[in-house]
Structure formats: structure tokens, C-alpha cells
Amino acid sequence: MSLLALENVDFAYRPGQPVLSGVSLSVAPGGHLGIVGESGSGKTTVLRLLLGLAAPQGGRVLSDGRPLDIRSRAALRAHRRLVQPVFQDPYTALDPRMSVRRILTEPLQALSLPGDPAAEVSRVLAAVDLPPDSAGRRPKDFSGGQRQRIAIARALIARPRVLLADEPVSALDLSTRVRIIDLLAGLSRETTLVLVSHDLAVVAALCPHLLVLERGRIVEAGATRQILDAPSHPYTQRLLASLPRLPR
Template sequence: MTEPLLQARGLVHRYRGTTALDGVSLQLRAGERLAVVGGSGSGKSTLARLLLALDTPDAGTVALDGRPVRPGSPRSLRWFRRRVQTVPQDPGRSFNPRMRVGQAVAEPLACLRVPGDHGARVAELLVAVGLEPDAARRWPHEFSGGQRQRLAIARALAPRPDVLVADEPVSALDGVVRLQVVDLLAQLSAAAGLALVVVSHDLGVVQRLCERVLVLDAGRVVEQGPVAQVFTAPASGVTAGLLDAVPALAPAPA
């Protein structure tokens, strides 16, 4: 078995005396798609922020390819940001309205000092997410919510990362558009060997997109394993409760 690409060990994080995470560990291998699920207040978003080195754990470690990762200056984290990117929950708020789409998608390339033809890379990415290259000349407000999320995915992919961390990436979208974006993430992950950490309360999204699931409750891991196994025969009452709250799961693509 290959060594973990991204690894967390014993993460503890407290907010104003309240323990948001209590000893959480996980491993993510290259190309793997891992879901993190749980109820409100379970610690899902806190875990995502620690994995992205946006917050400092009170205890425990995060490492990428065995190299420790902690919050720091943009310069000290440049190596990490090139390899680990994020897809936002609300694509509308993630774009500068005064910046054309091409500039916005190319922004990580400039900030991270990625060499090469940035314009060509932007055109390549726009096509990869199902948009026309001339979209680069337009403004973010000219696109629908689903199109803006495609643009956000393009921007995250710009520096050719190894890992995407997505916190509720389709919760702001509706119906068919949600499934289109989920399927796009699956296709891009498979094509590029990209690993995903998907934080979601939508178990239909998890079933459609992810291979393995980690269930959080009150900041602790209560269950983890292959999605099909955990969803078919949950070992934890927490998982069973989450499944009972879902009227119907979206069928996985054939």
C-alpha cells in the first residue's frame, strides 16, 4: 500500500474553551476521494481549515508527503499552496467583482509564482470545466451559480495541485446543477489523479463522488470505511441517524 499523501494525527482544536476537534486522525492517498460527514457542530469545517493550514491545532499534526504543515506566511506556505488547493462553498463570494474571469483563474499562478504561459493555462482550464476560452474576458456576475462554481474549480486546479479540499462545494447549487458539478469533480479527479477531501452534509453527494467516508460527531471520529460498506451497514448510531435523515440518495453514475 502506498504511503499517505496527506495525513493528520491526533488533531485537537478548541474555540473559546469548547473542543471542536478531539483527537481526529486521517490519511489520504494519491487519487483517493475521501468524504468527511457529520451533523452541525461535529467539527467538519474545523477539520478542513486545519488540513488547509488556515488554523493552528492545539495538539496534533498535519503533514503532506511527510513534511509538517502549519499556518505561516504566504512565502513559507507557497510549496504547500501549490499542492493543496480549496474549492469554496459559495462561488459568488469567492470572486473579486472587479477582476475579469481570466485574471481570477490565473491569480493562484501569479501569487504562487508558477512558471509558464498563464493565459494558455487559463484557456485550458476553462475548456476542462466545460466553458469556452472566451469566458476569460467576461465578469463573474455574468455567470450562473453553477458556472461560477466551475470557474472556482478551474482556479483551484490552476497550479496543478495534488489535493483539493472542498467544504460543502455544491450546497449553494440546486438540483441538476449540483449533480453536474459533482460529476465534473469526479471526472477531473480521475483524469488528473487528484485526491479529494469533500466535507458535506449531503450523503447523496458523498455516495456519488467519494470512495471512503469518515464520520464525525462532537469532534471525534465515530466511524470510517468504504462508502458502500458504511452506508449499507453503519456501525455507529450517528451514521445511521444521518442516513435516516436522507429521503433518497442520488444514484451513482454508471
């Protein structure tokens, strides 16, 4: 059974202007999935649907094998326990007025999760390689890479089975990117990753499965290495020619 799925999904923000058309995908436990495409291809909209931030006009979203009804508070709460996001910009993703401790414990309270908050904060700080005294500090005291680690820790504290990451390293410098990719690679042994990125090197490093979107439609899907080595669709060929690639 898949953890997350879209079945023949159609979506539009405005009538007559479809953003997604007939999109289907399935995320199995451990089946880390990369989603690539140009700006406007529908990548972020796919993540919004998978997060339960919007409902499709056609088709359906499945959460742990069940149709997701975002009008149900109980269904959304269960979905939030299954899936947590990591956003692109660590500078805007964290409330500067809050301590790291409060940032991390908010999901525990919002989702009514069991466990000792202090112990859970210690657990996730260790998981992202931040010292225990980070809990008493504020986001302004940290570098961009450290802030992204805090954002990842906030996602992990709910013990989700899936992390949905939207360009999680694009706002970071090169050396920091490498450290965050290494962190995500380690976490992916226990948590399934769905990654949206323009950077094919990042996708290739983290995701064995790849999906290519063009104007709201899937034009290619399969094993990442196979697609990178021998793309079959002309759009994928053009995309690969224009995006950063792993050195040979």
C-alpha cells in the first residue's frame, strides 16, 4: 500500500486555466521520489495537494491508502502526522520571535502528540546534529544551514513517515547544500522523501525515482538514473540540457 498517492488529479486555481491535468503518482515506503520541471510546470501544486493544503477538482488524493478529505479536521490531523513539509527558505520558514524550543514543540501541541516535549526536542536536535543548547536560542542566532536543520527538526518531531521538501537547499551556499543533502540522505533511511528541485544533482543524490512534469502533465516517470542517462521524452531531453547535472 502506498503512503501517498494522486489518482488522475486535475487542479486549477482559476476556471479554464488548468495547472494539473490527469496527474497520477504513488509514494511507497522507502520509495524516495524526485519531481522536476520548469517553473510553472505544477511541481509546487503537487506538493500542496500532497500536504492537504488544497483539494483537486478532479481525481483524488490518498493518504495512507484512504481518500483525503481536507474538510475533516480529524482526517487532516491524521494526515499531518503522516506527512510533514520542509520549505525552501530557512529565513522565512521560522518565526523570529520564537525560541527554537517553542518552534519545535508547536507541532506536538497542534497534533496532540504523546511524549515528553523536552525529550522530543532533544531527540530531533540530535537527529539534525545541533547542540542541546540550541533550544533556548532564536533563529537569528543561526546560519542559513543551521536554520534549515531547525526546520527539518520541526518536521521530524511529529515522527512523520513522509517528508515533503520543496527546494530545501536552493537558498543555501554550496558547502551548506552538501551538508544538508548528507543530512537528508541519512534521514531517508527511516523516512520516505518526496523532493521538488530544479537541481538534478540533488535529485540524483537523494531519490531513486523521478517524475518529470511539463505544463501540469507527467511526461516521463521511472528510475532516476535511467531517465538521466537516456531520457525518452523531448521535453525531458531539453530540461536535462538546461539544468545542473552531476559530473561524469
